[in-house]
Amino acid sequence: MPHKHLWRLEDANGTLVACDLETLPTNRVRIVVTREGDTLVSESFADKRDALSRSVAIYKEMKASGNFSDAARDQ
Numbered sequence: 001m002p003h004k005h006l007w008r009l010e011d012a013n014g015t016l017v018a019c020d021l022e023t024l025p026t027n028r029v030r031i032v033v034t035r036e037g038d039t040l041v042s043e044s045f046a047d048k049r050d051a052l053s054r055s056v057a058i059y060k061e062m063k064a065s066g067n068f069s070d071a072a073r074d075q
Contacts, residue, residue, distance in 0.1 A: 003020045003022040003023070005018060005019075005020055006059075007070075008070070009059070009062055009063070009070065010069055010070075011067050012067065015035060015036055016036060017035045017068065018033070019031055019032070019055050019058065020032050020034075021048075021055070024044060028044050029044065029047075029048050030043065030051070031043055031054060031055050033058055
């Protein structure tokens with residue numbers, strides 16, 4: 001199942017939160033938000049645009065909390 005890193009945030013303690021987009025074999029996609037390997041959000045969508053939109057909403061919520069900064073991208 002191919003996946004793509006959408007974004008990464010790092011809190012003041014250095015904890016990494018990342019969002020990945022995965023392609024499922026059923027012609028669906030899933031976003032998975034993890035914090036140091038633990039899943040916080042896992043949602044599947046029929047449309048990639050819906051998944052990306054939800055990912056942006058989660059990103060904005062986390063950034064608005066004021067506890068995160070952009071993590072260095074390793075891509």
